[in-house]
Amino acid sequence: MKKSIWIVMALVLMSPILWAAGQQEIGNEADTWPTKPIEIVVPFNAGGDTDFHARTYAKYLKDILGQPVTIINVAGANGGAGSIRVKNAKPDGYSALFFHDSMLMNKVVGVTDFAHEALDPACIGVHDDTYILAVNSKSTYMSLDDLIQDAKKHPGDIKYASSIGGYTYYVGCMLEREANVHFNIVDAGGGSDRNAALLAQKIDTNVNPYGVMKPFIDSGDFRVLALFSEKRSNLFPTIPTAKEQGYEVIGSRAYFLSFPKGTDPKIIAKMSSAMETISKMPEYAKDIELAYCVEPGFSGTEKTLKYLDKTMASFMADQDFILGK
Amino acid sequence: MDNFIIGAQAVLNLPSILLIVIGIITGIIFGAIPGLSATMAIALFLPITYGLSPTQGIVLLIALYVGGISGGLISAILTHIPGTPSSVATCFDGWPLTQKGQATKALGVGIVFSFIGTLFSTIILIFLSPILARFAIKFGAYEYFALGIFSLSMIGSLSGKSLAKGISSALFGCMFATVGIDMIGAVPRFSFGVQSMKMGFNILPVMIGMFAVAEILKAAEESRHPLQSETIKINIKGIKGFGFSWAEFRSQWSNGLYSSLIGTGIGILPGIGGGIANIIAYSAVKNKSKYPEKFGSGIIDGVVATETSNNAAIGGALVPLLCLGIPGDTVTAMLLGGLTLHGISPGPLMFTQNVDIVYGIFIALLISAVLMLLIEFYGLRAFVALLKLPKSTLLPGIFIFCVIGAFGVNNQMFDVWTVLLFGGIGYFFNKIKMPTAPFILGFIIGPIIEVNLRRGLMFSQGSFAPFITSPIATVFLSASLLSLVLSGIKNIRRKMDKKSI
Numbered sequence: 035m036k037k038s039i040w041i042v043m044a045l046v047l048m049s050p051i052l053w054a055a056g057q058q059e060i061g062n063e064a065d066t067w068p069t070k071p072i073e074i075v076v077p078f079n080a081g082g083d084t085d086f087h088a089r090t091y092a093k094y095l096k097d098i099l100g101q102p103v104t105i106i107n108v109a110g111a112n113g114g115a116g117s118i119r120v121k122n123a124k125p126d127g128y129s130a131l132f133f134h135d136s137m138l139m140n141k142v143v144g145v146t147d148f149a150h151e152a153l154d155p156a157c158i159g160v161h162d163d164t165y166i167l168a169v170n171s172k173s174t175y176m177s178l179d180d181l182i183q184d185a186k187k188h189p190g191d192i193k194y195a196s197s198i199g200g201y202t203y204y205v206g207c208m209l210e211r212e213a214n215v216h217f218n219i220v221d222a223g224g225g226s227d228r229n230a231a232l233l234a235q236k237i238d239t240n241v242n243p244y245g246v247m248k249p250f251i252d253s254g255d256f257r258v259l260a261l262f263s264e265k266r267s268n269l270f271p272t273i274p275t276a277k278e279q280g281y282e283v284i285g286s287r288a289y290f291l292s293f294p295k296g297t298d299p300k301i302i303a304k305m306s307s308a309m310e311t312i313s314k315m316p317e318y319a320k321d322i323e324l325a326y327c328v329e330p331g332f333s334g335t336e337k338t339l340k341y342l343d344k345t346m347a348s349f350m351a352d353q354d355f356i357l358g359k
Numbered sequence: 360m361d362n363f364i365i366g367a368q369a370v371l372n373l374p375s376i377l378l379i380v381i382g383i384i385t386g387i388i389f390g391a392i393p394g395l396s397a398t399m400a401i402a403l404f405l406p407i408t409y410g411l412s413p414t415q416g417i418v419l420l421i422a423l424y425v426g427g428i429s430g431g432l433i434s435a436i437l438t439h440i441p442g443t444p445s446s447v448a449t450c451f452d453g454w455p456l457t458q459k460g461q462a463t464k465a466l467g468v469g470i471v472f473s474f475i476g477t478l479f480s481t482i483i484l485i486f487l488s489p490i491l492a493r494f495a496i497k498f499g500a501y502e503y504f505a506l507g508i509f510s511l512s513m514i515g516s517l518s519g520k521s522l523a524k525g526i527s528s529a530l531f532g533c534m535f536a537t538v539g540i541d542m543i544g545a546v547p548r549f550s551f552g553v554q555s556m557k558m559g560f561n562i563l564p565v566m567i568g569m570f571a572v573a574e575i576l577k578a579a580e581e582s583r584h585p586l587q588s589e590t591i592k593i594n595i596k597g598i599k600g601f602g603f604s605w606a607e608f609r610s611q612w613s614n615g616l617y618s619s620l621i622g623t624g625i626g627i628l629p630g631i632g633g634g635i636a637n638i639i640a641y642s643a644v645k646n647k648s649k650y651p652e653k654f655g656s657g658i659i660d661g662v663v664a665t666e667t668s669n670n671a672a673i674g675g676a677l678v679p680l681l682c683l684g685i686p687g688d689t690v691t692a693m694l695l696g697g698l699t700l701h702g703i704s705p706g707p708l709m710f711t712q713n714v715d716i717v718y719g720i721f722i723a724l725l726i727s728a729v730l731m732l733l734i735e736f737y738g739l740r741a742f743v744a745l746l747k748l749p750k751s752t753l754l755p756g757i758f759i760f761c762v763i764g765a766f767g768v769n770n771q772m773f774d775v776w777t778v779l780l781f782g783g784i785g786y787f788f789n790k791i792k793m794p795t796a797p798f799i800l801g802f803i804i805g806p807i808i809e810v811n812l813r814r815g816l817m818f819s820q821g822s823f824a825p826f827i828t829s830p831i832a833t834v835f836l837s838a839s840l841l842s843l844v845l846s847g848i849k850n851i852r853r854k855m856d857k858k859s860i
Contacts, residue, residue: 080405109768220817221543226685234496249684249706324702
């Protein structure tokens with residue numbers, strides 16, 4: 035009896051030490067982060083634009099954070115699979131998601147039942163404001179206006195390629211609304227499938243970021259009629275904006291990093307500032323220019339949250355529109 | 360010629376050659392182990408290539424690709440379990456050959472014709488790619504629909520004795536393929552509200568389940584009856600060269616050529632690749648054969664058809680990639696990513712702006728093909744020796760890799776459950792003698808038919824006319840009709856012959 039009382043007392047006395055030790059760890063975690071490799075989930079297969087931008091950052095983050103940053107590809111459900119994985123991950127700062135506006139679109143069309151509000155967004159790594167509208171060089175359209183006028187004459191005829199429920203679908207709907215025309219919006223697959231379709235003139239026009247169509251623009255197979263941005267790009271300044279031509283349609287894709295909800299704000303701030311440093315590096319600018327004809331465009335945590343909330347609101351306002359009702 | 364010299368300069372240096380060797384060996388290992396595939400090998404090594412120079416990176420990936428696709432034949436022939444989806448049909452005649460004690464011959468034939476397939480499509484790639492690429496883009500929704508219908512008409516030759524069972528199997532395949540989020544409208548189907556079901560079933564776990572797990576279950580069942588599961592006797596000592604004669608090689612020449620054309624053609628079309636090529640080539644060769652009834656009993660024609668076509672699809676898939684920047688299959692999609700990260704955008708200007716990369720790829724393909732031939736030749740005896748392992752050790756080992764491979768596809772447990780589910784379905788199919796090949800065909804082709812029918816109708820605003828007015832579509836639709844009519848006639852003839860005897 036006496037022996038067991040001593041044992042119990044010993045254990046009771048030890049517990050605060052263990053508890054205190056645990057407390058100390060938590061207190062230091064954010065300060066020492068990262069102490070092991072960080073995993074960034076890209077919710078698409080390797081080789082695409084999201085994957086590229088994530089890997090480009092990861093390459094430079096290693097030196098700034100002092101720990102390797104590994105990219106893992108978790109594809110499925112238009113990015114839904116990867117999003118869910120990070121949403122359910124431990125908020126210890128070692129898992130993050132690198133995704134873009136499609137995360138919000140997924141919720142609007144019902145692919146997932148959550149968007150950025152279920153995670154802790156850290157920052158926008160890069161803004162891709164290079165959404166362009168292109169036609170085959172063999173077509174007679176020389177300007178955006180030519181296309182719109184033709185669409186007015188033949189309502190429902192001009193084939194505008196897009197993935198239903200995707201962002202370019204939304205851009206098409208905005209253009210229809212702005213110009214008061216009606217296209218035949220057809221599904222022609224993903225980026226490279228649509229390039230093939232435009233090359234073979236199976237579709238009349240295609241909208242995508244500049245980088246996706248660059249090889250065909252350079253070869254002269256495609257003619258770019260408009261850039262859906264506030265102002266002209268420095269990398270291809272000869273292309274007029276849709277706004278200049280009288281059609282105010284703005285398209286943009288923001289690639290942002292998010293942590294699971296509940297991640298320590300200090301960790302989020304550290305990551306955000308590391309990525310901000312990278313976005314200012316000339317080598318980084320050269321990388322993204324070469325691959326995707328994009329200019330650096332970073333936004334910190336506050337601005338990111340504002341952007342995402344605003345974008346979500348505008349998607350939701352247009353929900354019926356997007357769902358094709 | 361100058362271009363070849365530029366390419367050679369880029370590739371013929373020690374680091375690159377070493378990378379090719381590593382790539383081939385690793386590729387063969389990944390390809391040979393059921394559960395791991397060429398796609399997985401490339402996905403794993405892609406990040407590594409980012410740290411290498413562009414040429415080094417791409418030649419490593421090419422070597423992995425060639426090794427990975429060809430490695431599948433090893434397990435397909437020796438264990439009746441395909442190593443990769445591209446070797447599914449190799450099991451049909453490869454395994455019976457092993458059971459007859461002719462494993463070495465089967466392996467030898469597979470290896471040599473894998474080499475021939477790679478060589479053929481590489482030559483086509485080098486000399487005809489721009490023309491072929493421009494032709495390939497003429498395949499739009501209507502044409503893919505028609506091609507899908509034509510592929511399904513091949514079910515006849517995959518059904519064995521019962522056409523009804525073959526068609527049912529294919530329809531089941533189509534049905535299971537509908538699970539998940541609809542590609543066009545983003546509407547969840549058969550997801551029962553479960554998030555992971557929304558992703559649908561992935562072809563790799565489905566194939567692993569139906570072929571690998573079902574086979575393992577069958578072996579487990581048979582192990583209770585010692586008489587049925589003797590280890591197969593192989594005579595390693597008498598092996599000369601590749602295990603088959605010059606006469607046999609000559610007899611397969613036309614099959615090889617035919618399959619190479621089919622494989623290359625299928626590879627060129629974006630969206631369809633080696634996984635389908637081997638099944639279609641098998642059916643096509645069987646259909647044109649003078650002794651179709653022997654297919655499935657263990658004849659080398661079956662192995663020639665599948666292994667030539669799946670390797671030919673490699674060169675084919677590179678055609679749209681290099682000429683237009685449009686990937687021909689999942690592997691080339693990753694190659695595209697690999698090139699983009701190095702600042703190279705494949706497209707119409709690639710042949711002028713990046714001659715070193717393009718011709719470097721050609722040379723890497725040729726070197727990989729030769730190395731693959733040599734390595735597998737020397738490894739032949741080692742592979743066959745694997746058969747000496749008792750099934751009780753080999754099959755559980757394979758099962759472990761299957762689970763790892765399934766999980767590795769998308770990093771989710773759902774794919775592992777998929778493997779088990781389809782293992783059960785495959786086992787059940789075997790029990791009721793329902794053929795499994797049509798199921799896989801239906802699973803892969805079903806979505807192609809559905810998506811392209813819907814897209815085509817969108818394009819035509821609801822009219823079916825363009826499906827028939829498109830010349831390419833008409834060709835394939837007529838060919839399917841012809842094929843069905845011919846097999847119907849054969850069927851009737853066979854029944855009449857039986858009656859008259």
